[in-house]
Amino acid sequence: xxxxxxxxxxxxxxxxxxxxxxxxxxxxxxxxxxxxxxxxxxxxxxxxxxxxxxxxxxxxxxxxxxxxxxxxxxxxxxxxxxxxxxxxxxxxxxxxxxxxxxxxxxxxxxxxxxxxxxxxxxxxxxxxxxxxxxxxxxxxxxxxxxxxxxxxxxxxxxxxxxxxxxxxxxxxxxxxxxxxxxxxxxxxxxxxxxxxxxxxxxxxxxxxxxxxxxxxxxxxxxxxxxxxxxxxxxxxxxxxxxxxxxxxxxxxxxxxxxxxxxxxxxxxxxxxxxxxxxxxxxxxxxxxxxxxxxxxxxxxxxxxxxxxxxxxxxxxxxxxxxxxxxxxxxxxxx
Amino acid sequence: xxxxxxxxxxxxxxxxxxxxxxxxxxxxxxxxxxxxxxxxxxxxxxxxxxxxxxxxxxxxxxxxxxxxxxxxxxxxxxxxxxxxxxxxxxxxxxxxxxxxxxxxxxxxxxxxxxxxxxxxxxxxxxxxxxxxxxxxxxxxxxxxxxxxxxxxxxxxxxxxxxxxxxxxxxxxxxxxxxxxxxxxxxxxxxxxxxxxxxxxxxxxxxxxxxxxxxxxxxxxxxxxxxxxxxxxxxxxxxxxxxxxxxxxxxxxxxxxxxxxxxxx
Numbered sequence: 196x197x198x199x200x201x202x203x204x205x206x207x208x209x210x211x212x213x214x215x216x217x218x219x220x221x222x223x224x225x226x227x228x229x230x231x232x233x234x235x236x237x238x239x240x241x242x243x244x245x246x247x248x249x250x251x252x253x254x255x256x257x258x259x260x261x262x263x264x265x266x267x268x269x270x271x272x273x274x275x276x277x278x279x280x281x282x283x284x285x286x287x288x289x290x291x292x293x294x295x296x297x298x299x300x301x302x303x304x305x306x307x308x309x310x311x312x313x314x315x316x317x318x319x320x321x322x323x324x325x326x327x328x329x330x331x332x333x334x335x336x337x338x339x340x341x342x343x344x345x346x347x348x349x350x351x352x353x354x355x356x357x358x359x360x361x362x363x364x365x366x367x368x369x370x371x372x373x374x375x376x377x378x379x380x381x382x383x384x385x386x387x388x389x390x391x392x393x394x395x396x397x398x399x400x401x402x403x404x405x406x407x408x409x410x411x412x413x414x415x416x417x418x419x420x421x422x423x424x425x426x427x428x429x430x431x432x433x434x435x436x437x438x439x440x441x442x443x444x445x446x447x448x449x450x451x452x453x454x455x456x457x458x459x460x461x462x463x464x465x466x467x468x469x470x471x472x473x474x475x476x477x478x479x480x481x482x483x484x485x486x487x488x489x490x491x492x493x494x495x496x497x498x499x500x501x502x503x504x505x506x507x508x509x510x511x512x513x514x515x516x517x518x519x520x521x522x523x524x525x526x527x528x529x
Numbered sequence: 530x531x532x533x534x535x536x537x538x539x540x541x542x543x544x545x546x547x548x549x550x551x552x553x554x555x556x557x558x559x560x561x562x563x564x565x566x567x568x569x570x571x572x573x574x575x576x577x578x579x580x581x582x583x584x585x586x587x588x589x590x591x592x593x594x595x596x597x598x599x600x601x602x603x604x605x606x607x608x609x610x611x612x613x614x615x616x617x618x619x620x621x622x623x624x625x626x627x628x629x630x631x632x633x634x635x636x637x638x639x640x641x642x643x644x645x646x647x648x649x650x651x652x653x654x655x656x657x658x659x660x661x662x663x664x665x666x667x668x669x670x671x672x673x674x675x676x677x678x679x680x681x682x683x684x685x686x687x688x689x690x691x692x693x694x695x696x697x698x699x700x701x702x703x704x705x706x707x708x709x710x711x712x713x714x715x716x717x718x719x720x721x722x723x724x725x726x727x728x729x730x731x732x733x734x735x736x737x738x739x740x741x742x743x744x745x746x747x748x749x750x751x752x753x754x755x756x757x758x759x760x761x762x763x764x765x766x767x768x769x770x771x772x773x774x775x776x777x778x779x780x781x782x783x784x785x786x787x788x789x790x791x792x793x
Contacts, residue, residue: 264620267624268623268624268789269620269623269624269788269789270789270790271789271790285789288623288624289626290626292624292625292626293626297624299621302617302618302620302621304621306539306543308542308543308546308547309539309542309543309546313539313542316535317532317535317536317539320531320532320535321532321535321625321626321627322625322626323531323532349546
C-alpha cells in the first residue's frame, strides 16, 4: 500500500480544568484538581493515496481542525497511529514541514506590515527554495490567481479574498507533496471562492499535489474533491465518493405524480405515499434499487397519469436531514 | 542560516513601516535621558565629586544607559511571545522549518538595529552636544564597550523572552511587563549605578544577570573596571547568557509540548 497518509484508530482527547459557575464557583475553580475530558477526534482511520483530493467535512466542533493539526504535526494524537509521508508527524515536525503546505483560513502566515512580495521572498529563504524554481512557481501561481496587481502592496491593505489567494500561493511555493487547507474559503465572496476552487482543482490535477481540505461548504468539495470524508461529533461517519453519500446516509428520493382526473388513493408497494392532494400525489422512494420505470409500471396505464417529477435530494439536504435525525435520536435516548 | 538573516531584515523593515513611531521614539528617549541627567545635576549641585565620581562621569553614565537600553524593547518582546502563545498563533511557526526562539531573536535584532540607528544615535548626539560626554577610558575599554553592548542585547532579549513564555502559564502579559520593567529600572543600574548602593546590596546587584544590561557596559566605558576585571566580568556575563538560554530553551520546549499535547 503506497498511502501518503495513513491514520489508524486516531483519537484526540483534551483535558480541561473543570470550571464552576458563579462567584463561589470561581473560587472553587482556583483550587480544583478536577478535569473534564473532551473528545475531539475518536477512533478515525483512513488512507489517502498520492494525488488524491479529499474533502474533510463536518459541522463546527466536529474535530476537523484537530485532525489537520495532528496530520501536520502540531498536535500529538492521544491514541492510534498516524503516518504522513512515512513519518510520524509530531516526532519529525521539521522534516515534515518541508514537504507539506498548510493554509489556515483564520490564521494568516503573511507579514502584516510588509509588501506581499516580501512574505514570498522570506518563504523562499525559510524553505531554501532554489531561486529559479521559486521564480518559476511564483510567476505561474500569481498569474493563475491574479496576484500581480497587488504584489507590492502591504498585506494589511489587502482584501480578505486577495489575502487568501496569497496565502494559498505561498503555501505552494516550496512544491509541497501535500497541501492541507483548513477552511480556505471561509468569508470569501462568490467570485473569490470560485477562483480559489478552480485553482486548487488545477493544482491537484496538473501537479499531482495531494489536497486535504476541511470545509463546511459543500461546493468546495463538489468542485475540488472526488472523495469525501465526513465527521460528526468526533467520529467518522462517511468515507467515499461524494455521489455515494446519499445512499450511505439513506436519504430518499421524492416522486410527484400528477393526474388528469382524480384516481382516488393510489397505494404502491414501490413508493410510499406522503401526501395526497387529489390530482397531485407525493411519494418517497425509500429504496435505492427501485427505478422510476418500476414505479410507473405499478401505477399502470389506466390511471390517466399526466406528469411525473422525480427529485434527487441535493447533498446539502442529505446532510441536513442526517444531522436533524441524529439530534432527534439523541433527544430520545438520554 | 540565511532564513534568519532574512528575518533580521524583515524586523528592520517592519519597524520602518511606521514612520510616526520614529519621531515619537526620539522624543520619548530625549525626555528620558534629559530627566536622568537633570537628576544627577540636582544631586551634584555644589559638589564636585561623590565617592571620586564627578558630575561629568554621571552625565556620561546617564547617556550610556540610553545607548545600551534605548534600542531593545522588552515590552515588545514580551508582548510578541505572550500573544503568539496565548492566541495560538505560534502554531503557524511550529509548521515551518524554523526554530521559533531564534526567529524571535532575529526579528528583534532587526527592530533594535532600526531603533538604534534612527532614534538612539540622534538622541545621544543631541544630549552629548548640550551637556558634554567623556570618551571611553582607553581604546581597550572602547572596544570592550561594544562587545558588552552585544552581550547586553542578548541578555536583555533572553530575560524578556523568558517573561513572554511565562505569560503562557502565569498571568496577563501586561502584569509581566510591569514586573520586568521595575526589575530592570532597579537592577540593571539604569537609574542608579551600583557604586551608590549600600553594601551588601551593591555586591548582590552587581552579580545578577540584569547588571549586564546597563551597569557593566557603562562601567567599562568609564574605566571603572581594569583590564583583568573587564575580561573576567565579560566571562561571567557570557555564563549568565548561557544559563538564561538554557532556561528559555527548557521553558519554550515545555510550552511547545503543552501546545502540541493540549492544543494551547
